[in-house]
Amino acid sequence: MDRKKEVRTLALNRRAALSENERRLKSRQIQSLVAALPEYKQARTVMLFLNFRDEAETTGLAAQTLAEGKGLVLPRCAPGGLLIPAFIHDLDQDVEPGTWGIREPKKDCLREANPESVDFVLVPGAAFDRQGNRLGYGGGYYDRFFARLRPMAARVAIGFAVQVLPEVPVDEHDQKIDILVTEEGVERFHKTR
Numbered sequence: 001m002d003r004k005k006e007v008r009t010l011a012l013n014r015r016a017a018l019s020e021n022e023r024r025l026k027s028r029q030i031q032s033l034v035a036a037l038p039e040y041k042q043a044r045t046v047m048l049f050l051n052f053r054d055e056a057e058t059t060g061l062a063a064q065t066l067a068e069g070k071g072l073v074l075p076r077c078a079p080g081g082l083l084i085p086a087f088i089h090d091l092d093q094d095v096e097p098g099t100w101g102i103r104e105p106k107k108d109c110l111r112e113a114n115p116e117s118v119d120f121v122l123v124p125g126a127a128f129d130r131q132g133n134r135l136g137y138g139g140g141y142y143d144r145f146f147a148r149l150r151p152m153a154a155r156v157a158i159g160f161a162v163q164v165l166p167e168v169p170v171d172e173h174d175q176k177i178d179i180l181v182t183e184e185g186v187e188r189f190h191k192t193r
């Protein structure tokens, strides 16, 4: 647990050291790479997250997803480490700051999505390695949520290259991602499910 905390802090500090300009440029590259993935192109229902703190920006990708007529799902944080996936149709009107100040689907008009209907999931993270492991912020939200997806749904993490480390610590419950996208390119991992 302490090891995870250390590695999380290290990676988040590296991310925080990027300038606004670097972040904007790299975020653009990351979003283009994601949009070019066959898994994204083929997806009818896409679950993204809207960036907070100094994460890579995802708003452009969300706008593109809506413009392409795909179903856009965003997670809402609920007690117990639970994520509620819900459809949104308008990035301004259907979104409000949730528990952690993250922009999430409005609580009073939640149009819940069945996790089984999601084809593509964009996954945030604090640190990643080249074996498909990911370390989150410690909420366990995504590890719990992965269990509710169809096995064939694509789990695609994004982050800046400075967040990729030789090895991140993992526990029994940690689930692997299928693809990692940074501004430097796309890495695919062997699906074991």
Ligand SMILES: Nc1nc2c(c(=O)[nH]1)N(C=O)[C@@H](CNc1ccc(C(=O)N[C@@H](CCC(=O)O)C(=O)O)cc1)CN2
Residues within 6 Å of the ligand: 049, 050, 051, 052, 055, 075, 077, 083, 100, 102, 124, 125, 136, 137, 138, 139, 140, 141, 142
């Ligand atoms: N944009 C975005 N949305 C997301 C995530 C994410 O990483 N990025 N999540 C990915 O899972 C979930 C939110 N997870 C979060 C987990 C922890 C904290 C947080 O602030 N934790 C405290 C420490 C709490 C403690 O240790 O008791 C902190 O960091 O100060 C925030 C969000 C769902 N939505």
Ligand SMILES: Nc1ncnc2c1ncn2[C@@H]1O[C@H](COP(=O)(O)OP(=O)(O)OP(=O)(O)O)[C@@H](O)[C@H]1O
Residues within 6 Å of the ligand: 004, 081, 124, 125, 134, 135, 136, 137, 138, 139, 140, 141, 142, 143, 144, 147, 171, 173, 174
């Ligand atoms: N599938 C699960 N079922 C029950 N508890 C879980 C599950 N996954 C994670 N947890 C619990 O959630 C807490 C946080 O886990 P962990 O540190 O792995 O989160 P993380 O991967 O950093 O976060 P996230 O998945 O939100 O990005 C731990 O206490 C862990 O035991």
